[in-house]
Amino acid sequence: MILECTECHTRYLVPDASIGPDGRTVRCASCKHSWFQAGVPVLDLVAQAESATLPPAPPPPAPAPAPAEAAPPPPPSFQSGPVADIAPPGSYPDYDAFAHEPPFRPRRNPARRWTVAAFAAGAAMLAAVGGLAYWDAPGFARDLFSPVAPTPLKLVTKPVDRHTFNGNEIFAVSGIVLNPTDTRQPIPDIRADLRDAQKRIVFSWMIRPEATTLAPKAQIQFNSAKIDVPVNAQELVLSFSSEAAS
Secondary structure, eight states: OEEEOTTTOOEEEOOHHHHOSSOEEEEOTTTOOEEEEOOOOHHHHHHHHHHHHSOOOOOOOOOOOOOOOOOOOOOOOOOOOOOOOOOOTTSOTTOOTTOOOTTOOOOOOHHHHHHHHHHHHHHHHHHHHHHHHHTTOTTHHHHHHSOOOOOOOEEEEOOOEEEEETTEEEEEEEEEEEOOSSSOEEOOOEEEEEEOTTSOEEEEEEEOOSOSEEOTTOEEEEEEEEESOOTTOOEEEEEETTSOOO
16 A cells, blocks of 8 residues: 655555554654545455465466377288298208308317317427437437436535534535536536435435536535434435436
């Protein structure tokens, strides 16, 4: 509701409920003039209250589109021609319904392939060895089937030093390797065998000299020690690893 002062004509916007249906006396805030303002009909107040409290009605839903009709499938096409000659079962004895046909291929067996390859490689090696032996390849067959030649080096053993140190029994071995030849010789490892009274080996170990080759007419010393050797060890036998122990 809009109120207008009858004196200064100032306008005011007030709710209709503030005036009521019976009206009331109001006063202008600008010029302080008072007058009686008529009320608003009750029906108008009820309509305004309902419009303020009730939410607006939603619009009616749009009608759903009609489903499109599926196109009918095309009619099957037939080709004209002679009818296939279908033979009764047993007419073709060579026919196999489970035979492999392109693009299908039979499965491969990897184990079978490796077995065949191993046999082929072994046969090739035997053929090569036989051919070299037949044509007398220089020294090949002799070096292949003959044992390793013994070394010309000599061993000189010093007395064994057997004592106890800090509660442990020390078995010390020392000696000299001699080269009596006029050429430089490789030095193989030295094998030490301890034997009992029945000449049975009860303890063994390998001794590696400090050098790998020995000059002509030269010598080199070696030393080795072990702890807690068997008490029944009575004899020490030294030999080169390339030779059989005596």
